[in-house]
Amino acid sequence: MSTSPHSSLQEAKHGLGQRLREIRKDSGLTARALAAFAGWHESKCSRIEHGRTPPSDEDIRAWTLHCGVPEQAPDLIAVARGIEGAYVEWRRLERSGLRSVQESVVPVWERTRRYRFYSPNLIPGPLQTHGYIAALLTAIRDRRGLADDLEAAVQTRLDKQRVLHDRAPGSRFFSIVLEESALRYRIGSADVMADQLHHLLAVASIPTVSLGIIPLEADRSQLWPTEGFFMFDDEQVNVELVSAHLTVTQPHEIGLYAKTFADLAALSLVGVAARGRITAALHALG
Template sequence: MTASSSVQQAREALGKRLREIRKDSGLTARELAARAGWHESKCSRIENGRTGPSDDDLRVWTLHCGAQEQTADLIATARNIDGAYVEWRRLERSGLRRAQESVLPVWERTRHFRAYSSWLIPGPLQTRAYIEALLRAIRDRRALPDDLDEAVQVRVDKQRILHEGPRRFAVLLEESVLRHGIGGATAMAGQLGHLLSIATLPNVSLGVIPLGADRTALWPVEDFWIFDHSQVNVELVSAFLTITQPHEIGMYARTFADLADLAVYGAPARALITAAIDSLG
């Protein structure tokens, strides 16, 4: 199953719903296509989730099936599906700042954050130097418009949520994250020292999964954030994935709990961070 499978499943579920609406109207797929002025295969592609319907497609579908009272809900459902899988090139077409700002609403309303990372220190725990090095590399690799300073400031400003309101943060890092050099030795030393400081906050639980942990049952997975019980965000190589299906959120929650069992906390975690600092020389 690919990381975007939830989007395909949602499209198939919408297609099934549209098939039921068509059948309830007494129309065959060929008859509906003829009335709508479509190629006769279009109904089949939509009903099987191979083609996502546009707003106009849904208006025409419900019009000819006598189900116009469902139009608004169907359009909202389709738009949510389209927004679940967003390619970076679409999200970042005007620069990095927009991508940083796009997640602010969910961050503002969330009270319980769970984050797992196998590659990078998570955003709220990053230093300015680490953020700048990271975003500069993304800008250059993807040849994006240069709004680096603004994007860095948005991410820095977002870190206020660590100190505002009754928010709880549970963060799990693979030990390898502590060794991935971002921004050079000086930036990494500052970042790891900052991590030690953040770990002392009463609303932050920081776990580190040692390199020597037994991974027979559960190996490293893609980086993800769980926001309360309502949403999971996953950063892929090509896209930003938003998961809202309850059963999939449950899968990530169980994976997080299993990963948490592999981690060390408190003094053992601090020892791993300190060892990473020492390795910088």
């Protein structure tokens, strides 16, 4: 199973702290001496080394300067900024509205060739209809009190779907695994949901799309539902939390998500059986 997003972030902070601790120890300085040289409270070094306080750019420059390795500062600053950018609160991402959030992910969508998406409760973005997107983003706008750029945001998300229809040989491939519950959760009106399910049936016929549905009755004793996630090649995983957007880039963590995705895919129904579950969800709408 994948590690929790919060524990992954803490692991990255701890790793940076340990690296700074090794630099300090190699220099022969005690934490108290380093703090004195830098003009800090003596507890600051301990908080940084244990991952409790993220170091600023100036903290890292002072740390490396007093430890005699100022040339290491640029690399350490890049690591620290990467950790900071890995966990971004929605209120920070959405301060300019919903459209900017949709636009911010366009580069990774366009450079990716292999997409692996797992969703326990929603139809993923590339497969969404206009009505489904509008219902989702309207709820987000209203719940978070955001600027009203809804139509522009919807159109930007629809424009991203062009990657789904790139038919050049070997260009892109989508592997998508949904929990059957994602077919049943009502987003928008019954008509919106029916249109979405019909669209899902159509998309499932695209040769570059593999769609799997994990049935409700699947044995989950070894692999219970986990957080939804989006894998872009073997370079990046995105996880949408209640409060923030998480970006995972460490190779060993990406490997855990890849293993989890393969295990989830093994539980899923594909082909005729998957389409049967979608059709059943359509009938349940009446």
